[in-house]
Amino acid sequence: MKFPRKYSLQEIAELIDVDFVGSSHFPVLGFNEIHVVEEGDIVFVDHPKYYDKALQSKASVVLINKKVDCPKGKALLISKDPFSDFNKLTKYFNPFKSTDSSIAISAKIGANTIIQPNVFLGNNVIIGENCVIHPNVTIYDDVVIGNNVTIHSGSILGADAFYYKKRPNGYDKLLSSGSV
Known part of the structure; x- marks a missing residue:
């Protein structure tokens, strides 16, 4: 899903009440599931088996449940429960x-x-x-x-x-x- 406007990493972090790694002004354009994610999107991952896939995906922001090294050109949203926080984004942007x-x-x-x-x-x-x-x-x-x-x-x-x-x-x- 694409957002109606460009959001900053900090705005998204505040919306779902999580910490972030990256510039507070890092642009975020939408969110999607791993198999259809695009540049500018957030993708979530909550299982170590899929960390590498999410971190190496086209996503610009990874909503993850562990602090890891942030790949160059990307940002992280650190969450205790990425699955629930991804649902919070859906409820907010697509009620x-x-x-x-x-x-x-x-x-x-x-x-x-x-x-x-x-x-x-x-x-x-x-x-x-x-x-x-x-x-x-x-x-x-x-x-x-x-x-x-x-x-x-x-x-x-x-x-x-x-x-x-x-x-x-x-x-x-x-x-x-x-x-x-």
Whole structure:
């Protein structure tokens, strides 16, 4: 997820109440999971097995649970619980927004697209031209669909990722903040 503006490392550290390594003015542009992270993004890591992968990734900032040597050109956010702090970023920058209708007011539907009964289109959904969305399809917030697409009945697009962290008292879910 990209932020609506450039943030400083210090602003992000204060937002999630963690210490940092690097210039307080170090630019932070967004956050993402390790397999899709880009330059300017924050990535989190909380297991030694993946420290090197995160530290050598394209991410500019690593949210990590151990103080390590900071690679050149990067910054660190030192957290007791990077998983929970990553979820704090999601809640802050991408809070849940409800809608009062089955097709959100902000949804955009292209020319010659057919929307069948009982379809749900969330906030900021964009559907291209000449598409067919069959009955009982759910398309969550911020999903973008191109032209000439058919989505069959019962499909769900944009639902949360299946990513959990085992805790002593159960499981914590990683909150999704991206789009499809």
